[in-house]
Structures are given as structure tokens and as C-alpha cells.
Amino acid sequence: LNQYSYPNARRDNSVVDDFHGITIPDPYRWLENPDAQEVKDFVHSQLQLTDSVLESCAARPNLRHKLTNLFDHPRYTVPFRRSHNTYFYFHNSGLQPHNVLYMQNGFHAGAQPHLLLDPNALSPDGSVSLTAVSVSQHADFLAYGLSSSGTDWVTINIMRIQDKHLLPHTLSWVKFSSISWTHDTKGFFYSRYPAPKEGQLVDAGTETNTNLYHELYYHFLGTDQSQDILCWRDPQNPEYRFRASVSDDGRYIIMYIEQGCDPVNKLYYCDMSELTNGLQGFGNKQEEEDPHAHATMLPFVKLVDTFDAQFQYVANDDTVFTFLTNKNAPKYKLVRVDLKEPINSWFDVIHESERDVLESACAVNGNQVIVSYLSDVKYVVQVRDLETGCLQHLLPIDIGTVNGISARRQDSIFFFGFSSFLSPGIVYQCDLGTQAPVIKIFREIVVPGFDRSQFHANQVFVASKDGTKIPMFIVARKDISLDGSHPCLLYGYGGFNASVTPCFSVSRIVLARHLGCVLSIANIRGGGEYGEEWHKAGSLAKKQNCFDDFISAAEYLVSVGYTQPAKLCIEGGSNGGLLVAACINQRPDLFGCALAHVGVMDMLRFHKFTIGHAWTSEFGCSEKEEEFHWLIKYSPLHNVRRPWEEFGGGSIQYPSTMLLTADHDDRVVPLHSLKLLATMQYVLSTSMKQSPQTNPIIARIECKAGHGAGRSMQKIIEEAADRYGFMAKVLEAHWIE
Numbered sequence: 001l002n003q004y005s006y007p008n009a010r011r012d013n014s015v016v017d018d019f020h021g022i023t024i025p026d027p028y029r030w031l032e033n034p035d036a037q038e039v040k041d042f043v044h045s046q047l048q049l050t051d052s053v054l055e056s057c058a059a060r061p062n063l064r065h066k067l068t069n070l071f072d073h074p075r076y077t078v079p080f081r082r083s084h085n086t087y088f089y090f091h092n093s094g095l096q097p098h099n100v101l102y103m104q105n106g107f108h109a110g111a112q113p114h115l116l117l118d119p120n121a122l123s124p125d126g127s128v129s130l131t132a133v134s135v136s137q138h139a140d141f142l143a144y145g146l147s148s149s150g151t152d153w154v155t156i157n158i159m160r161i162q163d164k165h166l167l168p169h170t171l172s173w174v175k176f177s178s179i180s181w182t183h184d185t186k187g188f189f190y191s192r193y194p195a196p197k198e199g200q201l202v203d204a205g206t207e208t209n210t211n212l213y214h215e216l217y218y219h220f221l222g223t224d225q226s227q228d229i230l231c232w233r234d235p236q237n238p239e240y241r242f243r244a245s246v247s248d249d250g251r252y253i254i255m256y257i258e259q260g261c262d263p264v265n266k267l268y269y270c271d272m273s274e275l276t277n278g279l280q281g282f283g284n285k286q287e288e289e290d291p292h293a294h295a296t297m298l299p300f301v302k303l304v305d306t307f308d309a310q311f312q313y314v315a316n317d318d319t320v321f322t323f324l325t326n327k328n329a330p331k332y333k334l335v336r337v338d339l340k341e342p343i344n345s346w347f348d349v350i351h352e353s354e355r356d357v358l359e360s361a362c363a364v365n366g367n368q369v370i371v372s373y374l375s376d377v378k379y380v381v382q383v384r385d386l387e388t389g390c391l392q393h394l395l396p397i398d399i400g401t402v403n404g405i406s407a408r409r410q411d412s413i414f415f416f417g418f419s420s421f422l423s424p425g426i427v428y429q430c431d432l433g434t435q436a437p438v439i440k441i442f443r444e445i446v447v448p449g450f451d452r453s454q455f456h457a458n459q460v461f462v463a464s465k466d467g468t469k470i471p472m473f474i475v476a477r478k479d480i481s482l483d484g485s486h487p488c489l490l491y492g493y494g495g496f497n498a499s500v501t502p503c504f505s506v507s508r509i510v511l512a513r514h515l516g517c518v519l520s521i522a523n524i525r526g527g528g529e530y531g532e533e534w535h536k537a538g539s540l541a542k543k544q545n546c547f548d549d550f551i552s553a554a555e556y557l558v559s560v561g562y563t564q565p566a567k568l569c570i571e572g573g574s575n576g577g578l579l580v581a582a583c584i585n586q587r588p589d590l591f592g593c594a595l596a597h598v599g600v601m602d603m604l605r606f607h608k609f610t611i612g613h614a615w616t617s618e619f620g621c622s623e624k625e626e627e628f629h630w631l632i633k634y635s636p637l638h639n640v641r642r643p644w645e646e647f648g649g650g651s652i653q654y655p656s657t658m659l660l661t662a663d664h665d666d667r668v669v670p671l672h673s674l675k676l677l678a679t680m681q682y683v684l685s686t687s688m689k690q691s692p693q694t695n696p697i698i699a700r701i702e703c704k705a706g707h708g709a710g711r712s713m714q715k716i717i718e719e720a721a722d723r724y725g726f727m728a729k730v731l732e733a734h735w736i737e
């Protein structure tokens with residue numbers, strides 16, 4: 001094979017797997033070991049190629065400059081309230097690497113914000129990020145999670161709020177955990193995995209070991225982690241994950257048990273008022289016992305012991321509990337049960353809606369509940385009676401996303417965040433104390449230099465291959481003509497019941513304003529836009545629907561004249577990275593550019609690494625014969641072909657492609673992208689047309705970064721400038737001053 005100056009990557013043809021009688025070669029298996037010198041050399045040589053390609057992207061410096069300008073505006077998050085009148089919220093003055101946590105006692109005139117925790121002081125390069133904050137009941141203590149280099153591994157720290165004194169003890173090997181205080185402020189519940197064997201782990205987040213044997217612990221304030229009590233684990237089910245939260249009255253521990261990633265969970269509870277000496281006494285009992293004996297655990301009651309549906313705590317009055325659930329309700333509903341009658345006292349408080357998805361429910365103002373619905377991918381917010389579920393008020397919301405309702409049952413005032421394609425962000429305050437709710441703008445994010453009157457955002461419904469109507473948002477400058485001349489960026493995700501709803505994106509606005517880019521988001525199947533049926537219609541044996549939907553969305557944008565294949569870029573991350581890679585394999589002719597972030601690319605082996613086993617609920621698993629046959633048909637790694645050799649392939653070639661990953665991504669380990677990169681460069685580089693000079697296949701591999709969460713502003717800007725500079729060059733998009 002005459003390789004066109006792509007870095008050489010050894011092909012080990014001795015690695016062949018047998019899947020149910022079918023042999024599948026895996027010549028780049030050696031790329032799965034991040035610590036091997038050969039892999040480090042491969043990454044290094046790829047980065048040199050990528051840097052040389054990016055050097056030639058003329059728009060990159062302009063993008064970096066404009067992105068920096070547009071990001072440089074003050075922004076706030078929705079505040080949350082503790083104790084009587086103490087509020088906590090995050091603020092960023094504009095270009096601070098990470099948001100800063102503030103507190104203040106009320107918002108009356110003269111109330112001063114106090115800086116509580118500045119993550120930017122924790123690392124000079126912004127590589128340490130805040131993953132979670134949890135303030136105790138009376139605002140005495142702050143427990144917070146820190147992550148280094150974007151890994152899912154968290155270290156919990158504790159601060160005494162009044163003097164910002166850091167307690168000496170920290171908690172390690174925390175992952176996939178909430179932090180939930182008991183109301184006596186003696187400590188909190190959290191989840192962790194067993195510590196890796198000595199020497200097995202040098203740089204947390206770069207390992208690919210599978211995450212099994214999750215455990216729920218309770219940490220006593222002021223003690224060492226070794227004194228924490230084990231509350232629950234299930235060695236018979238190593239894939240289970242446990243998460244605990246304390247009920248609003250402080251009496252119950254509610255424990256959610258999850259196995260895969262479907263919206264289903266078991267739900268156990270423990271009435272702490274029945275623990276003779278509370279948790280404290282419980283801990284001591286364990287010490288007396290033989291430490292090697294099977295650790296005695298909290299006496300949880302199994303309210304729901306199947307994975308048939310999701311149950312999410314909303315409120316309780318003594319033993320009467322209200323849950324948000326999808327039990328026999330794929331668009332969700334509110335139900336109530338009396339723990340004294342756990343079998344037959346269930347009844348509906350808010351019935352499932354015919355069309356809209358009940359997304360959230362928050363108890364407020366004693367006997368009211370704020371509910372948010374997703375209606376054709378737009379939010380509806382209502383105030384209802386918590387007791388009866390009756391509708392009381394409809395809050396006026398523009399087309400957009402309600403991204404964070406902050407309420408407590410004991411408060412009549414609550415806050416919620418709103419954002420949309422053309423609305424950078426508003427925090428509303430709503431007061432239910434009066435008869436009709438009084439809503440006012442509490443904070444408004446203003447982006448200097450952004451003139452929303454230049455753009456319009458609309459929603460269309462595109463028929464997919466099987467006729468299913470797929471919603472799609474399109475944002476473009478008002479003055480464009482549908483002559484197919486515009487660069488276009490199409491974004492999708494399509495999985496895990498996750499909905500992609502209208503939100504403000506600085507980078508998208510820069511692309512529309514300075515590259516004349518049309519921006520579109522396709523709400524393809526697999527997401528949660530129309531509830532659990534929509535999710536299931538894009539998973540397991542039906543995963544191909546996601547790709548069909550995305551391809552139909554792309555064909556729509558071309559057919560109505562927004563763009564043309566050579567000017568069309570598709571982008572997606574993680575499960576969305578899989579989407580992008582599968583679509584360019586299936587329709588290389590339809591796209592000019594592809595940006596796949598931290599994609600799941602090896603569908604035969606994903607379940608072997610870190611938390612990948614949890615995704616078999618969505619993808620299936622190659623260890624099962626029927627499911628292997630689903631996966632092998634679209635697995636990006638296994639479906640790279642030379643279009644020009646296919647029947648009628650003629651001059652068809654792959655779009656220029658950038659695979660993005662990072663060395664501490666332990667959600668989707670980098671091996672997925674590295675193996676696909678090597679495969680595409682090998683298979684596609686026999687053609688003059690597909691060389692690095694014409695439409696390259698390259699990788700952007702970030703160091704000291706992870707799956708995406710926790711990236712500093714600077715890393716966000718740098719990456720956006722790189723990938724969109726690459727896109728602009730490939731699509732031959734012209735810079736508009």
C-alpha cells in the first residue's frame with residue numbers, strides 16, 4: 001500500500017477474534033494500552049501531523065480572537081438556598097478558567113457576595129475542576145468534589161463555611177457519586193469504587209480498567225475515610241451503581257440502584273429514625289465485630305426491587321411518598337405511595353401526558369409542585385397542586401430550555417434558568433407567595449457584540465427513511481438565500497434518553513456571524529425528546545434509526561438549499577461521536593467535514609473498559625450472538641471502506657475528518673478514537689484524493705483533559721478554534737469581518 005504520509009502504525013495481523021463463529025481481525029489492538037511506549041509514539045506522530053494541518057487553517061487565529069471576545073462576559077448560575085436565607089451560586093467574570101462559588105445572605109440591597117471557593121486557585125493550569133458541591137442543612141459545611149485532568153475519579157474535600165477552614169480529611173476513589181448530608185450535619189452519604197491495587201494506578205483517569213463493585217458509604221465529619229461506614233454494596237451484582245439522597249424531612253435515606261444506563265432503577269429506603277443509635281451507633285457496632293466478617297449494612301427496605309421503571313423522589317409527608325416515574329408511562333407521570341402499604345397504595349397524582357414528556361417535578365411553597373414538560377423539544381413550566389396534581393399556573397416561557405429549577409418545599413420563592421439559541425441566559429425569580437406567581441428577571445447574561453436581530457431560529461420536521469418525523473432546529477442569519485452555498489454545521493447525539501434542547505452557544509454564534517454558517521440540531525431517535533419510546537426506537541436492534549434520521553436531516557439541509565455536501569459538516573460527541581463516524585462510513589458522499597468527539601468507535605469491545613459495561617443497555621453486547629450481529633453492521637471501527645472501490649463509488653471519498661479525544665478520558669477511553677484513526681488512515685490512504693493534503697483524517701488528542709466535563713475556558717476556546725478552523729478550511733468558508 002502506498003501510504004500518503006500518514007504516520008506508520010503497525011498492523012498486528014495475529015490478533016483475530018472469534019465472535020460466534022465469525023473471525024474479526026483487530027490489527028490495532030496494541031493501541032489499547034495507553035502506557036505502551038509504542039502508543040505514546042503513535043500519539044506523538046499523530047499530533048505532529050495534526051499540528052501541521054491546523055497551521056494551515058487560516059481562520060483559526062480569527063476564531064480564537066472572536067471566541068475569546070464573545071466568551072468574555074459575566075455569567076451566573078441559578079442560585080440555591082440553604083438555612084434560612086443563605087444563597088449559593090457560581091459566577092464567572094468572563095474568561096476565568098472555571099466558575100467561582102459565591103454565597104450571600106439574601107439579595108436585599110446591601111447584601112454582599114462572599115467568595116466561598118475558587119477552583120482557579122487549585123491549579124495553575126486549570127486542570128483541577130469542581131465536579132460537585134453539597135452544602136449542609138444549615139449552611140455550616142461545604143462538601144465538594146474535585147477532579148484532576150477531567151477524569152471521572154473524584155476526591156471529596158470538606159470546608160467549614162464560616163471561616164473557610166478546610167478539614168484535614170479527604171475522601172478518595174469516589175466516582176459516579178452524589179453527596180448527601182444528614183440533617184444533623186454529622187456527615188454525608190457518597191459512593192465509591194474499591195481502591196485500585198497498589199501500583200496498579202499511576203495517573204487516575206488514564207487507566208482502562210473496568211469499574212465494578214460500587215459501594216455506598218457514610219462519612220462522619222472530622223474522621224478519616226477508613227472510619228466511614230459501609231451502607232450498601234452487592235458483590236453478587238458487580239455492575240450495580242448506588243446513589244443515596246436524604247429526604248426533605250431528614251428522616252429517610254433513599255437509595256437508587258442502577259445497572260445500565262436505561263431510565264430504570266431499584267429504589268430502597270431506610271428510616272433512620274428506626275436506627276437505635278442512629279448512624280453513629282451503627283458505625284461502632286461494625287468495629288466491635290470481626291473486621292473480616294461480611295460488613296453489616298444499613299437495614300434498607302426494598303420498595304422497588306426490579307429494573308422495570310425509573311423512580312425519582314419528589315417529596316414525602318411522613319410515610320407518604322411522591323415519585324416521578326415512567327412506570328407504564330413512557331412520557332412519565334407523578335405517583336404516590338404510602339410506605340405502610342407498599343404494594344397496593346400506588347396511585348397517579350399527575351397522569352401521563354398524551355404528547356409531552358414530564359421532565360422534572362420540584363416541591364415548593366408547602367403544597368405546590370413546579371413541573372416542566374418537553375413539548376416538541378420546547379419547555380413548558382407549570383405550577384400545580386402537590387396534593388391533587390391540579391394545574392394552577394402556566395409560566396410564560398419562550399422557545400428554549402429551562403436548565404435548572406432551584407426550589408425548596410419550605411420556600412415560596414424559587415429560581416429557574418432559561419437559555420435558547422438566541423438568548424444567552426436568564427435567571428428568573430418566581431414568587432408564589434401571592435395569588436398569581438410573580439416572575440421577574442433576577443440575572444440576565446448579556447453577550448456584548450451579539451446582535452440577535454441578525455439571526456432567526458426555527459424548527460422543522462424532517463421525514464426519516466421510515467417516515468418518522470424528526471424535529472430539527474435551524475439557526476441562520478436572517479439575510480441568507482437558499483442557494484446551497486452556505487457552510488452548514490449539523491449536530492446530533494441520539495442516545496441514552498438525552499434530549500438536545502435549544503441552548504445558547506458562543507462558538508455557534510461566532511460561526512454564524514463570521515463564517516456565514518447555518519447551524520442545525522437534529523433531535524434524532526435514541527434521545528429523550530418524546531420519552532422512552534423515542535429512546536428505545538434508537539437503541540439496541542434499532543440503533544440504525546439514529547443514523548437514518550441524521551442522514552435524512554443532512555439530506556433535508558441540502559435539498560432545501562441551505563447547503564451542499566461539500567459544505568456540510570457533521571459534529572457529535574461520545575455517543576454522538578459514534579453517530580458521526582457511523583454516518584461517514586455509510587454516506588461518505590454526503591459530507592464535506594466530520595468532527596467526532598470522544599466517540600465510541602469499537603462496538604465489539606466497548607463494554608470491556610471503565611464504565612462501558614453500563615452501555616450494553618443501549619447498544620447490546622458482542623458477547624451475545626444476536627447482539628453481535630446488530631453491532632458489527634454499524635461499528636465504526638469495522639465498517640471503514642474505500643468508497644471509490646464500491647459499486648458506483650466513482651470519485652466518492654470520505655469527508656475530511658477530525659477525531660477528538662483526551663488522555664484522561666475514562667468515560668470513553670481514547671483507544672476508540674486511536675484505533676479508528678489508524679484504520680481510516682490505513683484504508684483510505686491508497687487514494688491520491690484522500691491524502692493529508694486534500695481531505696485529511698486527523699486526531700486532536702488533548703493532554704491533561706478528559707471526556708469533556710471540567711475543561712477550563714482556555715481549553716474550550718483552544719479546542720473550538722482548532723476544530724472549527726479545520727472545518728472552515730475544509731468547507732472553504734470565508735471569514736466575514
Ligand SMILES: O=C(NCC(=O)N1CCC[C@H]1C(=O)O)OCc1ccccc1
Pocket residue numbers: 176177241261496573574575576600611614615667668
Ligand atoms: O456512562 C455513563 N453515561 C453514559 C455515557 O457517558 N456515555 C454513553 C455512551 C458514551 C458516553 C456518552 O455518550 O457520553 O455515565 C456513568 C455514570 C455517570 C454518573 C452517574 C452514574 C453513572
